[in-house]
Amino acid sequence: MQxxxxxxxxxxxxxxxxYTEHLTYWRFSVTSWLLLASALVLMxxxxxxxxxxxxxxWEVEEEYNHGYFLPLVTLTFLWQLGPTFARQxxxxxxxxxxxxxLALVMFVVGELSAIYLLIHYSFILLLFALSLALxxxxxxxxxxxxxxxxxxxxxxPYFLESTITSKLQLLxxxxxxxxxxxxxxxxxREGNLxxxxxxxxEVVEACSGLTYLYPLLGFGAICAYLYHTSxxxxxxxxxxxxxIAILLNSFRIGMIGFLVKYFGSxxxxxxxxxxxxxAVFMVCVAILFLEMWALxxxxxxxxxxxxxxxLTFDVVELSPQDQIxxxxxSKPLIACVGLIAAAGILTASIANRSEIKPERAxxxxxxxxxxxxxxxxxxxxxxxxxxxxxxxxxxxxxxxxATGAPVNFYVAYYESQRxxxxxxxxxxxxxxxxxxxxxxxxxxxxxxxxxxxxxxxxVLIRKGNSSQLVYYWFEERGRxxxxxxxxxxxxxxxxxxxxxxxxxxxxxxxxxxxxxxxEVADQRINAFLAGALPLLPSYVPx
Numbered sequence: 001m002q003x004x005x006x007x008x009x010x011x012x013x014x015x016x017x018x019y020t021e022h023l024t025y026w027r028f029s030v031t032s033w034l035l036l037a038s039a040l041v042l043m044x045x046x047x048x049x050x051x052x053x054x055x056x057x058w059e060v061e062e063e064y065n066h067g068y069f070l071p072l073v074t075l076t077f078l079w080q081l082g083p084t085f086a087r088q089x090x091x092x093x094x095x096x097x098x099x100x101x102l103a104l105v106m107f108v109v110g111e112l113s114a115i116y117l118l119i120h121y122s123f124i125l126l127l128f129a130l131s132l133a134l135x136x137x138x139x140x141x142x143x144x145x146x147x148x149x150x151x152x153x154x155x156x157p158y159f160l161e162s163t164i165t166s167k168l169q170l171l172x173x174x175x176x177x178x179x180x181x182x183x184x185x186x187x188x189r190e191g192n193l194x195x196x197x198x199x200x201x202e203v204v205e206a207c208s209g210l211t212y213l214y215p216l217l218g219f220g221a222i223c224a225y226l227y228h229t230s231x232x233x234x235x236x237x238x239x240x241x242x243x244i245a246i247l248l249n250s251f252r253i254g255m256i257g258f259l260v261k262y263f264g265s266x267x268x269x270x271x272x273x274x275x276x277x278x279a280v281f282m283v284c285v286a287i288l289f290l291e292m293w294a295l296x297x298x299x300x301x302x303x304x305x306x307x308x309x310x311l312t313f314d315v316v317e318l319s320p321q322d323q324i325x326x327x328x329x330s331k332p333l334i335a336c337v338g339l340i341a342a343a344g345i346l347t348a349s350i351a352n353r354s355e356i357k358p359e360r361a362x363x364x365x366x367x368x369x370x371x372x373x374x375x376x377x378x379x380x381x382x383x384x385x386x387x388x389x390x391x392x393x394x395x396x397x398x399x400x401x402a403t404g405a406p407v408n409f410y411v412a413y414y415e416s417q418r419x420x421x422x423x424x425x426x427x428x429x430x431x432x433x434x435x436x437x438x439x440x441x442x443x444x445x446x447x448x449x450x451x452x453x454x455x456x457x458x459v460l461i462r463k464g465n466s467s468q469l470v471y472y473w474f475e476e477r478g479r480x481x482x483x484x485x486x487x488x489x490x491x492x493x494x495x496x497x498x499x500x501x502x503x504x505x506x507x508x509x510x511x512x513x514x515x516x517x518x519e520v521a522d523q524r525i526n527a528f529l530a531g532a533l534p535l536l537p538s539y540v541p542x
Contacts, residue, residue: 022321022322022323023087023319023321023322023323024322024323024324024325025086025087025316025318025322025323025324025325026085026086026087026088026089026090026324026325026326026327027086027324027325027326027327028134028326028327029326029327029329031329032134032327032329032330032333035329035330035333035334035337036130036134036333038337039130039333039336039337039340040130042337042340042341042344043123043126043340045344046107046340046343046344046347046348047107047119047123049111049119050107050110050111050116050119050120050123051123053116053119054067054116054120054153054154054155055067057155058153061155062211063211063213063214063215064153064155064214065215066152066153066214066215066218066219067153070149070150070152070153070218071150071153073146073149073222074146074147074149074150076311077145077146077149077225077311078143078146078147080311080312080313080314081142081143081146083314083315083316084142084314085135085139085142086316087316088138089325089327090134090135090136090138090139091136092132092133092134092135092136092330092331092332092333093132093133093136093137093140093332094331094332095132095137096129096130096131096132096133096332096333096335096336097129097332097335097336097339099125099126099128099129099132100126100129100130100133100335100336100339100340101339102125103122103123103125103126103128103129104122104126104339104340104343106118106119106121106122106125107119107122107123107126107343107347108343108346108347109496110122111347112347112495112496115492115495117154117157120154120155121151121154124147124148124150124151124154126340127147127150128140128143128144128147129336130333130336131143131147132332133330133332133333133335133336134330134333145221145225146225148221149218149221149222149225152214152217152218152221153218156214168213168246168249171246171250172246172249172250172253173189173194173253174189174250175246175247175250175251175253175254176194176250176251176252176253176254176257177189177194177254177257178254179250179251179253179254179255179257180194180196180254180257180258180261182254183254183258185257185258185261187257194253194257196257196260196261211249212245212248212249212280212281212284213241213242213245213246213249215281216241216244216245216281216284216285216288217238217241217242219241219285219288220237220238220240220241220288221238223237223288223289223292223309224237224238226309226310226311227292227308227309228307228308228309228310229295229296229301229303229308230299230300230301232299233292233295233298233299233301236295237288237291237292237295240288240291241284241288244284244287244288245284248280248281248283248284248287249280251280252280292305292308292309293305296308355416355499355500355501356498356499356500357415357416357500357502358500358502358541359541360413360538360539360540360541361538361539362392362539363392363393363394363411363413363539366394366396366535366539367535370398370528370531370532370535371531372400372401372402373398373399373400373407373528373531373532374398374399374400375396375397375398375409376396376397376398376399376406377395377396378395378396378397379395380393380395387424388412388424389421390412390413390414390421390423391413391414391415391416392413392415392539393410393411393412393413394409394410394411394539395408395409395410396408396409397409398528398532400527400528403524403527404513405510405511405513405521405524406510406511407508407509407510407524407525407528408507408508408509408510409507409508409528409532410505410506410507410508410509411504411505411506411507411536411539411540412424412504412505412507413502413503413504413539413540414501414502414503414504415502416501416502417491417495417501417502417503422491422503423474423503423504423505424505425472425484425505426457426459426470426472426505426507427440427457427459435461435462435463435468436461436462436463437459437460437461438460438461438462438467439459439460440457440458440459440460441457441458442455442456442457442458442482442483443455443456443458444456445526445529448529448530448533448534449534450533450534450537451480451533451534454473454480454481454482455473455480455481455482455483456471456472456473456482457470457471457472457473457482458470458471459471459472460518466511467511467512467518468509468510468511468512468521469509469510469511469512469518469521469522469525470507470508470509471507471508471509471525471529472505472506472507472508473505473506474487474503474504474505474506475503475504475505475506475536475540475542476490476491476494476503476504477490477494477498477500477502477503477541477542478542487503491503502541503540504540506536506540508525508528508529510524510525
């Protein structure tokens with residue numbers, strides 16, 4: 001009885017021409033594809049300088065080597081969405097013009113001021129505009145993640161990178177030393193210098209952890225996109241990449257310290273050093289996969305890992321009854337192409353203007369004596385110079401017979417800060433040498449006969465039983481500033497309006513000796529600056 005009922009149900013639902021579903025599929029016209037190709041070609045032409053800078057940084061900076069890989073990932077994910085776009089119309093949106101306009105304003109400003117960060121991010125924003133022009137908001141919700149992954153190919157600003165790198169260096173050094181101590185190995189840390197007795201290891205910028213952190217963030221974003229589960233699990237996956245990178249980098253430093261102690265200094269050099277770094281990064285990746293697997297046992301969505309992770313490539317199978325419609329030519333896309341062409345022509349017409357670089361005297365001609373103050377010149381190491389990327393500098397200890405203690409005078413001059421090169425703040429560099437900031441304040445220097453009073457940063461630092469007093473400020477095209485964010489604003493303003501980005505960091509240090517009051521060091525620095533400041537305009541143009 002039951003069998004007959006089943007058979008009758010099956011017969012009733014047997015496929016026939018009356019019940020065949022007619023599906024409608026959508027495709028772009030050849031003209032639309034040509035228009036999109038034109039937009040991309042125009043973007044590459046207009047953004048060529050910015051893209052060239054981006055690829056250069058991918059090539060020379062280890063932490064951004066993964067940048068080559070991410071555009072391929074984006075293209076793969078977009079191609080995988082093809083069948084989804086074929087099943088719905090996804091009408092274009094005129095809001096694409098608003099997004100494109102914002103992106104191109106960023107681009108023009110970035111080109112005029114040579115702030116590559118604006119150029120790079122505007123390129124990604126313009127890709128979102130093209131998505132809106134083709135498939136509207138409903139379609140852009142699908143393309144948002146594939147295009148957004150490109151954000152992790154954009155280098156962070158130099159001034160922010162130096163701050164993050166410095167903090168990661170100190171953090172990795174501290175954790176690495178603690179790990180070495182767990183192995184019963186005597187070790188002493190002074191800033192980023194790890195002293196093992198016979199051997200000394202310096203945690204340089206390349207070992208700060210940023211080399212792991214940024215690529216792992218990009219890889220985490222890819223995994224989150226492929227992880228088809230709750231939003232909070234994907235967010236947790238992304239956030240976890242930060243502690244994983246920091247802790248594993250600290251483990252690497254501790255491991256190198258252990259190997260150097262028992263197997264020699266070659267463990268921290270050459271191929272072994274690079275292989276250790278690669279191996280630790282692969283461990284980071286393995287931990288991410290382990291985390292995704294563990295999260296499948298948490299929460300309401302407890303599907304097997306094989307069901308929640310992966311990329312499925314759907315295929316559109318057409319039947320004779322299916323209908324194929326051609327999307328109408330997108331008018332917002334036509335308008336976007338026009339905007340891109342106009343912005344490219346505008347920037348190209350003024351791109352050849354040469355940056356103004358004022359004439360100045362070189363610091364090699366700076367006086368060896370200033371009144372009674374006699375100097376003992378010093379130099380920076382090659383690695384330091386490579387990191388600072390400055391144009392010219394002065395570094396000397398000035399002493400006066402009556403004072404005894406020296407005054408260290410350092411001026412770092414940059415004839416152009418357009419390519420991201422800019423002074424490194426002493427508050428970032430000094431902790432790396434083991435110095436602790438005890439007190440920091442902003443004060444006003446009374447000025448001299450040749451300049452107005454100005455603000456400077458006064459910092460008291462200490463390392464063990466040693467203390468030093470530090471003054472520093474920035475000389476930027478006639479402006480004397482202590483606020484680093486104010487410096488960045490005027491750098492942008494002057495690059496745009498005056499076509500100048502030259503500037504300098506001025507730093508003065510004097511030790512506090514024999515338990516003298518800090519005020520004595522203040523008086524010593526002030527006495528030196530009274531003679532030195534009138535000389536600066538010849539070397540740092542106003």
